[in-house]
Amino acid sequence: MKNNLLLMIKLDNIDIQILELLQDDGRLMYKDIAKRIGVSLPTVKNRIKRLSDLGVIKKFTVIIDPEKILGKVRSLIYIQTEPSSLEELVKLLSNMKEVREIFITAGSYSLVLKVEVRSLNELGELIYKKLSEIKGINSYSHLIITKVIKEEFGASVEVNDTLFFKCDFCNSPILGKPYIEFIRGGKYYFHSKDCAEAYKERISKN
Ligand SMILES: [Zn+2]
Structure with a gap:
């Protein structure tokens, strides 16, 4: 039981x-x-x-407050992509140093990025060159952040919030006791040893 x-x-x-x-x-x-x-x-x-x-x-x-660092330009980029390209695209974008945050979204866009660069020039380079050459991006638009009014990190929590664990390999919810492993200094949750082994094999190929 x-x-x-x-x-x-x-x-x-x-x-x-x-x-x-x-x-x-x-x-x-x-x-x-x-x-x-x-x-x-x-x-x-x-x-x-x-x-x-x-x-x-x-x-x-x-x-670190990005507003305190002279010459930082931050922008939100909204991307439309085919669902079949999403996984590959997220992997690629995650490795770009300009990309600070990535959200998978439902609605008019499938991805929202928060990017940070050193100048408007660099932003232009990123948007009109780098992104336009990436396969799988159907269309995109961007907004430049001119002032940050409120930015909270972490999450808001309330009494009786329930914790939720997802398998780091297959991404689906873990309903029983999670199988926990420490990999490369991080703590990971899996359904089973099988998912953990598969995960380790996957990251060893990257
Ligand atoms: Zn799993």
């Missing part, structure tokens, strides 16, 4: 408060978090370890 249990992990009030504090300031000390939300130090330590083990906390990092 145990293996058939749906893996449904919900976030509670303590998780949410910890995540909100850390999303605001990742350098907060455990003891300050404990004091702020009124729980013990070991509770905070355990919760943060659990949230990290579950992959909810991906990493502690630094956010």
Whole structure:
């Protein structure tokens, strides 16, 4: 029976408060978090370890403000592509250093990119040369970001949000207990050892 249990992990009030504090300031000390939300130090330590083990906390990092760096040009690019070209295209775009974010979308466009370059010249080069030479892109348009009003990183979380795991190999939801492996310093979730092995074989070819 145990293996058939749906893996449904919900976030509670303590998780949410910890995540909100850390999303605001990742350098907060455990003891300050404990004091702020009124729980013990070991509770905070355990919760943060659990949230990290579950992959909810991906990493502690630094956010650089692109607006502070002179000469950065950021742009949103909307791409229409055939569904059959999507996978190949995403792989190619992921490897381009100018591309900072990629979203697969449903609607008038199948992909939205956020790109960052050093000048309008470089943006022109990217849009009118590089992208136009990529096979599988049917059409695209772009907007230049002139001012950022609000930009939140991470995700908003609420009490009772349910965690969701997808297999890193076949991309479909994991309903039982995930098979976890650490590969090249990252933590990956799979349905089974088979999916993990297949994943390792796939990345070894890239
Ligand atoms: Zn799988």
